[in-house]
Amino acid sequence: MYLASKKPIIHFLTNYVTMQDVANMCIASGGRPIMSDASMEFEEIIPKVDGVVINIGTADQLRFDKMDHAHRIAKAHNKILLLDPVGCNASRFRLDYCIQSLKNGGISILKCNAHEAKALLNEEISPTFVGVDSQTVMGEQHHELVRNLWKKFEVYNLELIVIITGATDYIASSKGAWELTGGSVLQQRITGTGCMLNSLIITRACASSMDRHEAILKALDCMNRSSQMAAKWIVHQQRLGLYKQQLLDEVAKRSAPIYLITQETVDEQTFLYSCMPKTKLALQSGVGYLQYRVKDKAWEEKLRESRQLQALAREYGTTFIINDDVRLAKEIGADGVHLGIQDISIREARLELGPNAVVGATAKTIQQARCAAKNGADYLGVGALFSSPTKKDALPMDLTTLQSIYNHISLPLYGIGGITPNLLTQEYTKYLDGVAMVSTIYQEKNENITKKIHQIRENF
Structure with a gap:
């Protein structure tokens, strides 16, 4: 499957739980994934890729050191860089790393859920932890949250785009703020759909010649529509275990124009x-x-x-x-x-x-x-x-x-x-x-x- 005149190469530093899902989504959406975790080769690999994803899901100090290294190289070479601050509302260790990364600059896309967004905005961890796949619906509060989060960190990151995902997705950039509805409740019942969304977003952002903001809106809409179609098939077949595969198939259909x-x-x-x-x-x-x-x-x-x-x-x-x-x-x-x-x-x-x-x-x-x-x-x-x-x-x-x-x-x-x-x-x-x-x-x-x-x- 091909999305654009080039098949973008994406370097993923993602959590171990969903590495295969992330790589498969990149391929389904028209990209070529690299899953290298060896920091000694970052200097040779990252200058050659189109985008980099940093997902802190399986965090430890060694991985943070590697991610810092990748971040510096990506910034120096002006690569599209997506940060997913998974669970940053759960511990000071995670939150401090993410805040410092955002203040270091070079982040193109920040994608998080509402609880992670609140933690980043207030620089405080949550008193309770509801999990990394929270789908809390906040209505108008989300609009204010995504705008304020963008304002807080756009001074450090040129052309930053902030995405808060959930039952409704909220997006803010220098162009304004938008919301998109859709998707399926089945996304909450399996692990990894958020990481797969990272893969789809970065691949579309790197592949498309359209405005990056528009490319990301299109990627979010693709995920929502694909999730709905996959859910219809799964509900009919009553086979939840095949949801990820059906989701990949639906995205692939929409990635060959x-x-x-x-x-x-x-x-x-x-x-x-x-x-x-x-x-x-x-x-x-x-x-x-x-x-x-x-x-x-x-x-x-x-x-x-x-x-x-x-x-x-x-x-x-x-x-x-x-x-x-x-x-x-x-x-x-x-x-x-x-x-x-x-x-x-x-x-x-x-x-x-x-x-x-x-x-x-x-x-x-x-x-x-x-x-x-x-x-x-x-x-x-x-x-x-x-x-x-x-x-x-x-x-x-x-x-x-x-x-x-x-x-x-x-x-x-x-x-x-x-x-x-x-x-x-x-x-x-x-x-x-x-x-x-x-x-x-x-x-x-x-x-x-x-x-x-x-x-x-x-x-x-």
């Missing part, structure tokens, strides 16, 4: 010498989904073309989808099918393809989106966003409809219709997990395809 749809070719020569090379170039550049879409070809020709594309998709780890044709998807063992509004139902498709098949659906209205979500779609194709040369009769979707679908539906959303780097502004991408493209890629010269995909991806 390019959905490529093949352009129908007139003959075998065009397919072999135009469609296939362009598809390969696109997949090499990072594509999450590849959809084979064809209307007017014989069955044997569909089989031949779809199998060649499927082999290419498997080579690059790309999910391979068949448009409309459940019979074809079943015949070749495709990863799934995309269904239009007039096609067979999602439930019928699942009966044919099995419970593990990916089933996507088209939605042009909030009613269609709700219906598809209720019936078990895995993602939605929404639009058309713009006038499209592929479907000239498709009416563009207004932003109000897109925003409404985003606000009410937790499924991954892929915009479709006339997508180009110039048109795809943040006004649209803040409501999308990715975009589907046809002409933008297949009508481009081969030597420009990689650049075009990177331009699109950088909008996320």
